[in-house]
Amino acid sequence: MNASQERPVRNEPVRWLDRPENVRKIYYAIWVLCALLLGLELLIEKHVETAAEHWFGFHGFFSLLACVVLVLAAKLLRRVVSRPEDYYDDC
Amino acid sequence: MTIAELTPGLALALGSLLVPLLRGRVRSFFLIALPVLGLAHLSVLSPGEHGVVSFLGQRLVTLRVDSWSMVFSWIFMVAALISSIYSLHVRTPLQATAGMAYAGSAIGAVFAGDLMTLFLCWELTAVTSVLLVWAGSGKNAYRAGMRYLIVQIASGMLLFFGALIQLNATGSLAFGHIGLDAPGGWLIFIAFGIKCAFPLLHTWLPDAYPEASEVGAVFLSAFTTKLAVYALARGFAGTDLLIPIGVAMAVFPIFFAVIENDLRRVLAYSLNNQLGFMVVGIGIGTEMALNGTAAHAVTHILYKSLLFMSMGAVLYRVGTVKASELGGLYKSMPVTTVFCIFGAASISGLPLFCGFVSKSMIMSAAGQGGYVLAWGSLMFAAACMFHPDIRVPFSTFFAKDSGKRCEEAPINMLVAMGISAILCVGIGVAPAYLYALLPYSVAYQPYSASHVLAQMQLLVFSGLVFAVLVRNRAYLPDLRAINLDVDWLWRRLGAGFSRVALIVWRSAAASVGDVLSANFNSAASLITRHRLPDGLLIRSWPTGSMSLWVMLMLFGYLLLYYVGV
Numbered sequence: 001m002n003a004s005q006e007r008p009v010r011n012e013p014v015r016w017l018d019r020p021e022n023v024r025k026i027y028y029a030i031w032v033l034c035a036l037l038l039g040l041e042l043l044i045e046k047h048v049e050t051a052a053e054h055w056f057g058f059h060g061f062f063s064l065l066a067c068v069v070l071v072l073a074a075k076l077l078r079r080v081v082s083r084p085e086d087y088y089d090d091c
Numbered sequence: 092m093t094i095a096e097l098t099p100g101l102a103l104a105l106g107s108l109l110v111p112l113l114r115g116r117v118r119s120f121f122l123i124a125l126p127v128l129g130l131a132h133l134s135v136l137s138p139g140e141h142g143v144v145s146f147l148g149q150r151l152v153t154l155r156v157d158s159w160s161m162v163f164s165w166i167f168m169v170a171a172l173i174s175s176i177y178s179l180h181v182r183t184p185l186q187a188t189a190g191m192a193y194a195g196s197a198i199g200a201v202f203a204g205d206l207m208t209l210f211l212c213w214e215l216t217a218v219t220s221v222l223l224v225w226a227g228s229g230k231n232a233y234r235a236g237m238r239y240l241i242v243q244i245a246s247g248m249l250l251f252f253g254a255l256i257q258l259n260a261t262g263s264l265a266f267g268h269i270g271l272d273a274p275g276g277w278l279i280f281i282a283f284g285i286k287c288a289f290p291l292l293h294t295w296l297p298d299a300y301p302e303a304s305e306v307g308a309v310f311l312s313a314f315t316t317k318l319a320v321y322a323l324a325r326g327f328a329g330t331d332l333l334i335p336i337g338v339a340m341a342v343f344p345i346f347f348a349v350i351e352n353d354l355r356r357v358l359a360y361s362l363n364n365q366l367g368f369m370v371v372g373i374g375i376g377t378e379m380a381l382n383g384t385a386a387h388a389v390t391h392i393l394y395k396s397l398l399f400m401s402m403g404a405v406l407y408r409v410g411t412v413k414a415s416e417l418g419g420l421y422k423s424m425p426v427t428t429v430f431c432i433f434g435a436a437s438i439s440g441l442p443l444f445c446g447f448v449s450k451s452m453i454m455s456a457a458g459q460g461g462y463v464l465a466w467g468s469l470m471f472a473a474a475c476m477f478h479p480d481i482r483v484p485f486s487t488f489f490a491k492d493s494g495k496r497c498e499e500a501p502i503n504m505l506v507a508m509g510i511s512a513i514l515c516v517g518i519g520v521a522p523a524y525l526y527a528l529l530p531y532s533v534a535y536q537p538y539s540a541s542h543v544l545a546q547m548q549l550l551v552f553s554g555l556v557f558a559v560l561v562r563n564r565a566y567l568p569d570l571r572a573i574n575l576d577v578d579w580l581w582r583r584l585g586a587g588f589s590r591v592a593l594i595v596w597r598s599a600a601a602s603v604g605d606v607l608s609a610n611f612n613s614a615a616s617l618i619t620r621h622r623l624p625d626g627l628l629i630r631s632w633p634t635g636s637m638s639l640w641v642m643l644m645l646f647g648y649l650l651l652y653y654v655g656v
Contacts, residue, residue: 015422017489030551030558037548047541049458050466060548063474067556070345070475074567078350081575088573088582 034060096141098154099132099164100199100212103171107191111184119179122187126172126194133164140204149264152204158530159385163201163321165528166389167194169514170313170396177400177507178306189222190310197314201321205264206254206279209322213250213286216315217243223307224299232302238578239299242292243315246285253278269326280327287319287370288363290339294578296363297347301355301412305403308355312362312399313392320369320388329376334465337374341367341472348479350567350574354412354487355402357479358395361438364476365391368469372453375460378531383452385529390445390518394437397511398483401431404500404508405487414482414569419492427500428488430508437515439480439550440473445515447546448522448537455535470549477553485561486569
């Protein structure tokens with residue numbers, strides 16, 4: 001998505017994804033898709049297994065929250081468990 | 092005994108022995124023909140117990156054909172075919188031989204109707220598959236292989252003792268539903284649990300698989316753990332304990348997967364996460380949940396081997412699968428890129444791909460069964476797992492341009508990946524073909540508008556978090572580092588402890604030796620002193636002293652006589 005602007009290999013044709021404006025298009029497309037998916041929820045009838053799923057946008061917002069928790073927790077976890085690559089070399 | 096009486100695993104295992112004798116195109120042809128004939132063999136099997144042999148008075152069933160064994164043997168045989176095609180570029184015969192024998196023993200285990208046959212095949216999968224780990228390069232592969240072998244053999248030993256306890260208590264070795272309360276039940280449960288990578292027993296998986304050769308990891312990803320899932324489903328369906336175990340398996344590996352730099356290790360952690368879904372299904376134990384487990388095992392083998400194949404192709408061409416060193420490879424390997432995205436889409440459960448039609452069965456079974464906590468945790472896992480799943484293709488083929496340029500994967504790899512990718516989409520689009528294979532009759536419709544929308548929301552919002560953080564450079568960076576797992580306890584703490592213990596032992600042994608040798612010397616000199624020419628026992632004594640001693644002795648005798656002893 002965020003393909004770097006300077007190209008490491010010269011004399012190559014510039015590809016679609018090499019252009020930052022195209023990467024931006026993809027990025028905003030994801031936002032639009034999210035909005036569409038929330039909008040669609042108003043149009044279709046929900047058949048769900050649990051009570052919480054009746055809330056508007058439950059799956060989307062659940063996912064949003066879950067992933068924020070994931071990234072924050074993973075940052076903490078990395079502080080605890082990350083070691084240099086040769087950590088196990090001598091044992 | 093006709094061909095229909097022999098377990099299809101045997102042909103693969105015996106056939107593998109011929110592989111080293113063949114060369115070039117003949118070997119390639121043979122490696123494709125073997126699993127293709129195996130598929131034909133599966134299609135002529137009739138339900139029932141075949142291949143019954145009597146061994147030490149026990150009835151061993153080597154070929155039990157029913158809906159459970161058929162669904163797993165079909166997918167194992169397909170996986171053997173795909174992996175076999177994927178291995179054709181390798182000139183040395185070791186990996187193909189080990190791989191075929193490994194696949195054969197896994198299929199043999201699936202058809203085993205008794206615990207002794209299961210045990211034999213169980214151990215065979217261990218010793219054949221470790222060769223695939225050792226086919227990886229360097230001392231890390233060797234050491235990881237040793238750890239893998241120890242754990243796998245330990246699992247086999249537990250199974251063996253559990254089987255003996257069952258035999259002793261019931262007089263039967265039959266492999267049916269076992270349950271935790273059965274004699275030997277716990278031993279067998281832990282044996283299966285080790286192979287299934289239960290929490291805390293899981294480290295062999297992310298330890299060994301990423302060290303295997305590019306071909307080895309593809310074979311490995313298909314058989315061992317899914318054999319354990321099969322065995323658990325047979326022996327422990329409906330065991331409540333499996334639900335929290337499965338939830339832990341589904342949740343915890345995600346955190347390790349997002350921070351891991353070795354992308355095949357990311358895949359190993361996500362494999363563990365997917366096993367969690369299957370284990371929850373077994374724990375719930377309803378027909379729908381068990382169907383979900385069987386279906387998910389099938390689709391999982393397809394997309395997981397596809398992902399391992401794509402990363403294997405990158406490893407083969409670039410020489411590394413570390414996220415920190417890759418990026419922009421879509422320019423060099425466009426076809427592999429597409430296949431990898433297919434694999435990632437399938438594992439994430441994107442509608443129209445195979446993961447969606449199987450994972451959702453387990454989720455629905457959890458929701459409908461009232462297991463709210465398990466359902467919520469699996470939902471969390473499904474949302475979060477999208478991150479490592481997209482990280483694999485993103486870091487490898489897109490992200491920053493690493494400047495690495497290479498050839499596209501060899502043609503045999505592309506064909507193998509193509510078959511997997513077609514099956515992933517095929518099952519996703521037409522799940523009825525998969526559902527027809529499942530152990531119980533299915534009345535499940537994955538493609539309702541509500542369900543598709545829910546799944547799309549889950550994934551796209553997860554993707555949104557990923558995209559926003561990556562764009563703002565706030566996502567977890569790909570760092571050149573490793574991450575500790577619980578195997579630190581024995582790889583570092585245990586190793587340190589044993590080193591200290593060794594030093595203590597050596598110094599203790601030395602000081603004990605000093606004391607002993609000092610005492611020994613004085614004892615020896617005492618003994619010699621008395622045996623020298625003028626020593627107490629050797630020198631000549633006057634007769635008078637002798638009669639004095641005799642008199643003393645007689646006096647003592649008289650005394651005792653009077654005392655009345």
